[in-house]
Amino acid sequence: MKQLLILSGKGGTGKTTVASALIKLSNAKAYADCDVDAPNLHLIMAAKTDPERRDYYGLPKAKIDPKRCTACDRCRESCRFEAIIKDQDYKVDAFACEGCGVCVAVCPVNAVTLNPAVAGELMLHTDKNRVFSTAQLKMGSGNSGLLVSEVKKQLKTAAVQTELAIIDGSPGIGCPVIASLSGVDLVLIIAEPSVSGLSDLERIIKTAGTFQIKTAVCINKYDTNRRKTAQIEDYCRENEIPVVGHIPFDPLAVEAINNGKTIVDLECPAGEATRRVFARTLDLLLMDSQNSADAD
Amino acid sequence: MRVAVLSGKGGTGKTLVAVNLAAVAPTPALYIDCDVEEPNGHLFFKPENVRKTEIGIKIPVVHGDKCTGCRQCVDFCQFNALAYIKDHPLVFEEICHSCGGCVLICPGSALTEKEKVIGEVQMGRSGRVTVKTGILNPGEASGIPIIKQLLTACPAEAGHLTFIDCPPGSACPVMESIKEADYCLLVAEPTLFGVHNLKMVYELVKLFNKPFGAILNKCLDKANPAEEFCIDQGIPILDRIPFDQELGRLNGDGLIAARESEHYQEFFAALLATVLKEAGGAP
Numbered sequence: 066m067k068q069l070l071i072l073s074g075k076g077g078t079g080k081t082t083v084a085s086a087l088i089k090l091s092n093a094k095a096y097a098d099c100d101v102d103a104p105n106l107h108l109i110m111a112a113k114t115d116p117e118r119r120d121y122y123g124l125p126k127a128k129i130d131p132k133r134c135t136a137c138d139r140c141r142e143s144c145r146f147e148a149i150i151k152d153q154d155y156k157v158d159a160f161a162c163e164g165c166g167v168c169v170a171v172c173p174v175n176a177v178t179l180n181p182a183v184a185g186e187l188m189l190h191t192d193k194n195r196v197f198s199t200a201q202l203k204m205g206s207g208n209s210g211l212l213v214s215e216v217k218k219q220l221k222t223a224a225v226q227t228e229l230a231i232i233d234g235s236p237g238i239g240c241p242v243i244a245s246l247s248g249v250d251l252v253l254i255i256a257e258p259s260v261s262g263l264s265d266l267e268r269i270i271k272t273a274g275t276f277q278i279k280t281a282v283c284i285n286k287y288d289t290n291r292r293k294t295a296q297i298e299d300y301c302r303e304n305e306i307p308v309v310g311h312i313p314f315d316p317l318a319v320e321a322i323n324n325g326k327t328i329v330d331l332e333c334p335a336g337e338a339t340r341r342v343f344a345r346t347l348d349l350l351l352m353d354s355q356n357s358a359d360a361d
Numbered sequence: 362m363r364v365a366v367l368s369g370k371g372g373t374g375k376t377l378v379a380v381n382l383a384a385v386a387p388t389p390a391l392y393i394d395c396d397v398e399e400p401n402g403h404l405f406f407k408p409e410n411v412r413k414t415e416i417g418i419k420i421p422v423v424h425g426d427k428c429t430g431c432r433q434c435v436d437f438c439q440f441n442a443l444a445y446i447k448d449h450p451l452v453f454e455e456i457c458h459s460c461g462g463c464v465l466i467c468p469g470s471a472l473t474e475k476e477k478v479i480g481e482v483q484m485g486r487s488g489r490v491t492v493k494t495g496i497l498n499p500g501e502a503s504g505i506p507i508i509k510q511l512l513t514a515c516p517a518e519a520g521h522l523t524f525i526d527c528p529p530g531s532a533c534p535v536m537e538s539i540k541e542a543d544y545c546l547l548v549a550e551p552t553l554f555g556v557h558n559l560k561m562v563y564e565l566v567k568l569f570n571k572p573f574g575a576i577l578n579k580c581l582d583k584a585n586p587a588e589e590f591c592i593d594q595g596i597p598i599l600d601r602i603p604f605d606q607e608l609g610r611l612n613g614d615g616l617i618a619a620r621e622s623e624h625y626q627e628f629f630a631a632l633l634a635t636v637l638k639e640a641g642g643a644p
Contacts, residue, residue, distance in 0.1 A: 260405075
């Protein structure tokens with residue numbers, strides 16, 4: 066399975082807008098939303114039927130039995146996450162607890178236990194041979210990187226013989242992004258021509274580079290700041306990163322999304338540009354497999 | 362008074378609002394950029410006299426000569442950051458949460474800790490605004506220790522206004538950023554995605570019992586799904602920022618609208634007054 070991951074560094078540059086259009090254009094049979102703490106792809110791409118749902122258990126949470134607790138304070142002293150609160154009784158702040166188990170280890174009277182905790186929900190939409198894997202992190206939970214790995218695992222298990230998978234990623238460069246990068250063949254970065262957009266682009270390219278994953282860039286709303294667009298192009302040229310297209314600012318694109326449609330479902334300049342982005346991105350993905358076939 | 366600016370969805374205008382509010386503050390203000398994965402506020406403030414402090418976390422080191430191969434550390438680690446390979450425990454630094462458990466549990470004192478730098482905090486001045494920025498090094502998984510450092514080293518001084526620019530999403534980095542806030546400002550944009558993510562941060566601020574209000578950004582003359590959501594849920598709408606290409610241009614070029622244009626100076630000063638009134642009194 067070839068995996069194409071859409072990332073951006075900066076939020077709101079158009080990841081989901083482009084990802085949904087590419088899914089439509091490629092008629093992809095497998096796709097996923099790895100932005101587990103603010104997922105949106107399902108708003109455009111969800112199947113008509115209800116998804117299969119299952120609870121996701123993250124790391125366990127500590128619990129203190131007040132009947133056994135002797136208030137020796139060792140758990141509070143040892144906790145690096147400031148998750149033990151000394152009130153009338155000793156309590157665990159479940160938001161702060163990372164489930165490391167240090168409190169359990171130091172407690173001399175076995176008053177502390179680790180208990181399983183639901184940290185989110187995994188959803189699998191299947192419809193006409195298509196598989197769509199997504200999840201929602203529970204409000205107030207951590208461990209988003211682990212849930213991202215589960216979303217990808219669920220996709221792989223459900224879509225064994227699919228050639229292409231398109232994955233919508235999350236903003237930033239931290240654990241959810243790093244988890245989404247594993248096993249990916251090409252990262253398409255949606256860049257925005259602004260001072261912030263350029264700075265964030267450089268940081269996500271560095272991050273993908275750390276894991277030696279091939280990247281390409283698409284500049285969205287390129288006509289809102291042509292000088293910054295030129296700077297992004299220069300940066301990509303210097304770093305030998307292909308620019309696969311420019312999408313114009315297009316009020317019709319917002320309308321399409323607000324109506325639950327992709328931007329290639331109607332005729333609009335942004336949709337036209339995205340078709341070209343799709344063709345070049347696919348070339349890059351296939352070129353890669355050609356090269357590896359030659360190497361074999 | 363500490364005001365956190367958050368949005369769920371990225372790119373709705375968190376940094377725009379946080380930076381401009383700090384820029385129009387009548388008293389010395391503090392701007393803290395907690396979006397340590399992609400910090401941008403400093404690109405607007407261009408602070409001077411910047412002091413940099415490295416931020417490190419503690420990572421275990423194995424001393425092979427003392428290791429008896431009991432594997433208790435490997436069994437203890439909930440994060441699978443230790444593995445026993447070729448008669449030797451191996452540390453996977455990227456997934457270590459620095460809980461210190463393995464060091465604590467090792468019966469032979471074969472584990473100690475070393476400091477590993479994961480990023481830095483920069484502090485400088487821009488006019489009357491003190492600018493604090495957390496920057497996570499690319500390739501590092503968690504910026505939480507940097508966010509903690511950003512927020513602990515700045516007690517809320519009486520009469521001072523602090524603006525906390527939060528990361529997107531609603532997961533742990535956002536929770537950490539709003540923990541100490543007195544008021545949460547939700548920035549929403551009029552799109553289907555914007556509303557869906559607004560709903561998440563709305564639930565988050567309720568869960569944390571924070572007082573909050575919304576600012577609607579990029580408003581057009583058309584129906585605004587974010588506005589409808591706020592009205593339905595009874596979320597106070599503090600102000601509306603109209604969609605404006607000039608504002609987009611200033612922002613895209615890294616300029617602070619309130620410092621460049623009289624119109625936006627007045628606009629954000631009025632917004633700040635509304636926020637302070639809503640948040641309960643004087644700065």
